[in-house]
């Protein structure tokens with residue numbers, strides 16, 4: 251089959267590789283019909299995530315048709331159309347039972363790698379480094395899906411691929427980010443990053459009852475989507491003194507909740523931004539927490555900082571004192587996708603949201619390398635790219 | 640000190656086969672035995688090694704892991720080298736087990752399995768299940784009188800065999816066993832099950848001991864459980880938990896990939 255392989259920093263390409271086959275009884279093989287590139291893939295592309303190997307097949311947002319099932323998979327059959335969560339969950343461990351699916355104890359075959367760095371390992375992920383399982387991803391014609399009896403959700407025939415594809419990751423991710431804010435009526439939520447995750451966080455914050463949502467980015471095309479499609483007030487952080495601006499817009503209180511939908515590759519401006527770039531370039535720090543710092547500083551007393559943006563290692567100069575003094579709550583982590591599949595499929599079916607609004611570009615899988623470059627350049631009009639095998 | 644440590648670490652990691660598996664063996668267990676000054680130096684050294692990997696002066700994956708490991712050591716105050724040298728480890732033997740204190744290799748490990756004790760006990764009590772998660776075992780055959788015949792992998796393809804007998808059997812609580820006279824290797828083991836309140840699963844604590852006899856075979860058997868017995872039993876017990884909770888062991892063996 252054809253699959254998009256990681257070769258090194260800023261180097262990916264479509265290669266011919268063997269077709270996947272069933273390895274374990276709870277596996278299924280899916281023929282991919284639509285897949286997408288995620289902001290998380292950019293962290294791999296840019297070489298920020300350790301334990302990648304040349305030849306690794308990328309991709310964790312995908313859907314398709316079941317072509318084969320392992321002996322223990324009884325809920326799916328050949329021909330079923332399914333969306334697959336990017337996190338893998340066994341369904342039987344302490345964490346799965348608590349619905350902390352992305353913290354599953356039993357889905358990472360290389361858990362000892364993650365344990366060495368993090369103490370304990372989260373779940374396995376598709377196409378996201380060996381530390382997180384080393385599983386082949388879904389930017390390909392076929393993919394093997396472990397624990398297929400608890401992960402994939404069947405899609406009603408009347409919904410198109412593009413309407414449901416983002417249940418695999420970014421819709422639940424934005425939704426969980428908003429849910430983590432414990433939004434109360436009248437709340438103002440500020441969202442750093444108006445990429446796909448940020449946009450879904452904005453939509454979800456409104457769905458969960460926020461009165462106002464403020465979208466923050468520097469890419470005008472994305473701010474426009476946040477404003478016109480998602481109904482947020484927006485601000486370009488390069489044009490204002492952001493903390494003063496937010497303080498003014500909330501008349502001296504600060505946003506009730508702040509969402510960091512940027513993660514470890516935040517663009518910084520001024521001295522702090524320069525400092526972060528120097529530190530990561532010289533390996534004195536691994537991540538650039540510009541957006542997170544701002545979110546902590548801006549948040550109102552007793553508020554919540556919700557972090558869907560990915561961090562991988564060591565962060566420098568985080569204002570922990572401010573977080574403590576203001577009694578903030580932090581919520582973060584990989585999304586417990588399984589938990590959200592049914593309720594969010596329901597919202598799509600009822601027409602409360604049509605997730606396809608984020609899509610700006612469609613490519614053939616064959617041209618995935620070009621698509622990565624375009625997404626990485628973050629040109630104005632490019633927000634979300636889907637690939638068709 | 641830090642540089643000596645660094646050199647030792649680099650040597651030990653680079654000197655062996657540079658696969659992930661090797662690096663994993665080297666990766667640390669948790670105990671604090673590093674001073675705070677050294678921690679900071681480790682952080683810096685970790686950064687430097689991570690740097691080497693991008694400039695192409697060290698195998699990429701390995702050095703990334705190595706760098707991360709040093710950063711980890713700096714963060715947690717845990718040095719795997721010190722542990723490998725036996726500094727700040729203890730060799731106490733729990734009196735409740737079938738194992739007596741003494742020479743040889745003694746290992747202990749505990750994990751929590753999200754199942755009732757009865758279920759976990761039942762699976763373990765059938766020793767023929769053990770090779771499913773203890774990868775150094777080739778086969779265990781049981782007879783009805785509590786006796787069993789074990790075949791294990793030794794280094795250089797040597798097969799090691801012994802007969803064992805159950806010496807303690809407290810249903811849903813504990814199983815203890817030891818090898819009988821005439822075994823290639825004197826071995827004993829015990830496993831205790833402690834069901835936690837409020838449906839929090841069962842703590843499973845296993846202790847194994849191998850007492851190699853003198854001579855050529857003894858040397859071979861000393862390595863019976865692999866280079867690091869602790870890493871081996873940890874991996875075995877993880878597989879045990881995976882079988883109990885998920886019904887299978889997660890794997891990527893044989894999956895496709897592009898050009899390596």
Ligand SMILES: NC(=O)c1ccc[n+]([C@@H]2O[C@H](COP(=O)([O-])OP(=O)(O)OC[C@H]3O[C@@H](n4cnc5c(N)ncnc54)[C@H](O)[C@@H]3O)[C@@H](O)[C@H]2O)c1
Pocket residue numbers: 288289290291292293419420423442443444445446447448466467468469472487511512513514515516517518540541557558559560583584585628633
């Ligand atoms: N937690 C999860 O399970 C999960 C799932 C998917 C994605 N993610 C993460 O969410 C983050 C966003 O994903 P995405 O697909 O939207 O990525 P993206 O790269 O498309 O979007 C990030 C946006 O942040 C903006 N930005 C950069 N620096 C900023 C700053 N200082 N202030 C405000 N905005 C800034 C960029 O201009 C860009 O529009 C990534 O870190 C991704 O890895 C997490």
Ligand SMILES: [Zn+2]
Pocket residue numbers: 288289290291310311336419420
């Ligand atoms: Zn993603």
Ligand SMILES: [Zn+2]
Pocket residue numbers: 339340341342343344345346353354355356357
């Ligand atoms: Zn699980």
